[in-house]
Amino acid sequence: MRPAAGGTETPRPSAPGRPPGAERASTNVANIKSQIKRNRQNEAARQRNKAVRSELRTRIKRAEEATGDEAAELIRLAIKRIDEAASKGILHRNNAARRTSRLAKRLNEL
Numbered sequence: 671m672r673p674a675a676g677g678t679e680t681p682r683p684s685a686p687g688r689p690p691g692a693e694r695a696s697t698n699v700a701n702i703k704s705q706i707k708r709n710r711q712n713e714a715a716r717q718r719n720k721a722v723r724s725e726l727r728t729r730i731k732r733a734e735e736a737t738g739d740e741a742a743e744l745i746r747l748a749i750k751r752i753d754e755a756a757s758k759g760i761l762h763r764n765n766a767a768r769r770t771s772r773l774a775k776r777l778n779e780l
Contacts, residue, residue: 719760726751726761726769733773738780745777 700706729751733744749770756766 722755722758722760726755730769730773734776742777742780745773749773 700709726748729744729748733741733748736744752761752766752769752773755761756763761769
């Protein structure tokens with residue numbers, strides 16, 4: 671980016687013509703049948719993975735905020751979901767191990 675007249679850089683939007691945070695529009699213009707199908711499959715997988723990651727964030731947040739016996743059960747459930755996501759390839763195994771380790775550390779502190 672070039673500096674503006676004032677000497678500061680102007681921020682770029684995430685994509686041309688799309689405001690930051692906007693959902694993806696279907697911009698696939700493939701003419702090949704197999705690519706059209708692949709685009710459809712990729713979008714379905716993206717939505718599924720997005721839902722799983724969202725659920726993980728929620729479960730981890732609730733497990734960290736909970737106290738007492740309730741916390742132990744919520745942490746176990748969060749760890750279970752993290753492991754499932756890693757086995758399905760939604761999370762990298764090192765990422766899953768790090769998150770699990772942090773939750774296990776919290777569980778041991780209870």
